[in-house]
Amino acid sequence: MLKTLYIRDAFKCGEDSEVELIGWVRSKRRHGKLVFLDLRDSTGIIQIAVKQGIADSETFMKALDVGLESAVKVRGKIKRDARAPGGVELHCNHIEVFGPSLDGFPIRKGVGLKFLLDNRHLHLRSPKVAMIMKIRANLMDIARRWLRENGFIEVNCPTFITAAVEGGATLFKLDYFGRTAYLTQSVQFYQEAAIYSLEKVYSLQPSFRAELSRTRRHLTEFWHLEVEMAYADLYDIMKVIEELVYAIVSNLSKESEVELKALDKVVKPEMAEPPYPRIKYAEALQILQSKNVNINWGDDFGADEERILSKEFEKPFFVTHYPKEAKAFYHMPDPNDPSVCLNTDLLAPGGYGEIVGGGQRIHDYNLLLERIRENGLNVEDYRWYIDLRKYGSVPHSGFGLGIERMLWWLLQLPHIRSACLFPRTPTRVYP
């Protein structure tokens, strides 16, 4: 019995090896008595040559008739041929079409972007999409590995919640057996509870934002890598961010080398080598105002401001000490100037903007109560969170990194949705 190989392994076979491959027919061309099929599986694409005379007439007719994206099993001999893509082709003597395409495959050259998104379930078969997904998988794996190696413990937090972490405006509301609940914007508060037993924790799970902004960088559902650390101040956590981002970029450049090359993307360790420039909000504001951006003290930076600001940098850079009114209530006020907080955003250079947000949390019971009240929030909604400050509270800090934002920057994608298997945006919940 012939062993069925992955296409990647067929390329390594010796001349005239008899092999069997399983895959999908990506394209088909006829030159007289010769039919070429491009066969695709998860590992690569190989040219299948079906020649009348070498293949029997039934096999030749099947090759001629087979619809694009049919699932087939092919058998034949491996031949080196400089004209074939990758220098190898299969001279086929048998085809079995076991998953025929019942219709013409709708994804063709020249179809528009909306059509591709409406048919994302089929567009996923494109090798380009597959490569982005492989890079994404590597990125998540590298991040997890680094965190584990550095003593962080993975925790999994709930998605149904009852009060906002990042402001009420972007909460997705839902009916939870007659009471109101929301989808989480961030698992930070649960992690803050977890540090009192595990000290250094992280999670990798979806966050949700009912954000109507139609920018190139906003999703309504995104994968959020969040980290929380006991006994850490703002500068300790910035160091963790810097080292984690560097580990991701430098390892990805090696572990995804093949895919990056095939996509014609350049990811190099130098792009993210620490230390990263650090500026305060006040300086960032000056830069923006010097470029005639209409922005005042107290305003948070939006996509436009961050695009302009980040074009001034060549490496990721930290912006710290935002005015407290621009940020959520839990941020620690700076003891030297309580009008700003000990927070940080990490912005990707070249127009991309924020990929990480975090900082030091308020760990004092009374100060937290005061800030909740100042923000006009209901103390009862945050009872368990406040409770954490009653028993052995310690200084602590953390951050959240958007997986798709990171990919968007590293792969210089035109839109963040290309980093998702099935993107969720204000106008898209199907497929």
Ligand code: NSS
């Ligand atoms: O709102 S954040 O800046 N911060 C938090 O949620 C903190 N509670 C995280 C923490 O400290 N544990 O979001 C963090 C990151 C941000 O830098 C982006 O990279 C990503 O989450 N993010 C998004 N990605 C895609 N789409 C949207 N809408 C989005 N919002 C945030």
